Amino acid sequence: MDVLSDVIALMRTGEPTSALVRWHAPWGQMFPAVPGSAGVQVVLSGSCLLVADAPASPVRLRLNAGDVLFLPHGHGYALASDASAAVAGPPVLPAGRPALLVRDTVGEPGDGPATVTLCAGYRLDPEHAHPLLRELPEVLHLPGGRPGVAEAVALLAREAQAPGLGTDTLLPALLDALLLYVLRAHVDDAGSPGGSSPGGSGWAAALADPAVGTALAAMHGEPHHPWTVAALAARAGLSRAAFARRFRQRVGQPPLAYLTWWRMTTAARLLRTTDTPLSVIASRSGYTAEYAFAHAFKRAYGTPPGRYRGR
Incomplete structure (x- = not known):
């Protein structure tokens, strides 16, 4: 697997849940902070205003059809038809709801233009999140029409607005695809000459760097391989010292x-989610001896792998 695919696989627990909502202007809706989660909003038709009082800096954005938002840190925000609309409290969603919940605006709808959004939530595992996620800004906004993103939004819209056989399987897969496009666009933009970190530090710069990105892909693709700095440098096409620096x-x-x-x-992910024998996990982790793997795992997690699995 490549690094971004691994980030998606590592970041979440369970499947994303989603709701298709038709809002009738004037409207406003608060989405409260949910620690340990990430949110996605897709504007399928119409337009709305995002108001996010993020800890780092407030965000105000006008969103149009096709726009995608990714809010990776679980902070609260609001959507509204315009700046003067009253904002209602958080929506009450039924427990055990399906992968897709379809509903109209909570409360009394207005008689103005309609906006249709698909909102989704990912439950994260913050203890094991990849550092790429921790570096993301409070809000990632991709305008409609971006290659890849536009096609993913169109597929999501079609599936959400006309669900059929297999929708409960298709929607999570399409949301994962959309999230990958969002993260890919972030990496591409940050590493571009006019981006936020061309040639600089951080994971966006690392993945955009051909040499470092190649080494990361090698480590993620073959974590069991007995990699050395010299071998990774050779794979990256640099001298050992230049690569390490x-x-x-x-x-x-x-x-x-x-x-x-x-x-x-x-x-740790294999221990939590599978019954794979410890000897096999040790081998996949690059250890020929199970005791050496157990020692390294205890040093990293503070408990032996067998006890970690049982807990």
Whole structure:
């Protein structure tokens, strides 16, 4: 798997839930903070205003049909038809709801233009989140019409507005695809000459850097391989010293330190979600001896792998 695919697989627990909502102007809706979650909003038709009082800096955005928002840190925000609309409290959603809930505006609808949104929520595992997610801004906004994103939005709109056989499986997969397009666009924009981190530090810069990105892909694709700094440098097409310096500048830690973190993170996910024998997990994590793997895992998580699995 490549790095972005791994980030998606690592970040969430369970499947995303979603709701298709038709809003009738004037309208306003508060979406409260939900720690340990991430939100997605897709404007399928019409327009609305985003108001996000994020801790870092407030965000005010006018959103149009096709626009996509990703809010990765679980902070609260509001959507409204315009700045003068009254904002209602958080919606009350039924427990055990299906993958897609379809509803009209809560409360008394207005008689103005309609806006249709698809809102989705991901439950995150903050203890094991990839550092790429922690570096993301409070709000990622992709205007409609961006290649890849536009097609994903069109598929989501068609499936959400005319559900059929397999919708409960298709919607989570389409939301994952949309999220990958959002993160890919963020990496591409940040690493571009006019972006926020061309040649700088941070995960967007790391993934946009051909040499560092190649090394990261190698580590994620073959975590069991006995990688050395020299072998990773050769894969990246740089000298050992130049590669080690560039990797640390971009990622914030040495190559083998990140490799160990990734191996242990992968092992923890397998322990939590599968019945794979410890010997197999040790081998997949690059350890020929189970006791060496257990020692490394305990150093990383403070408990032996067998006890971690039982807990």
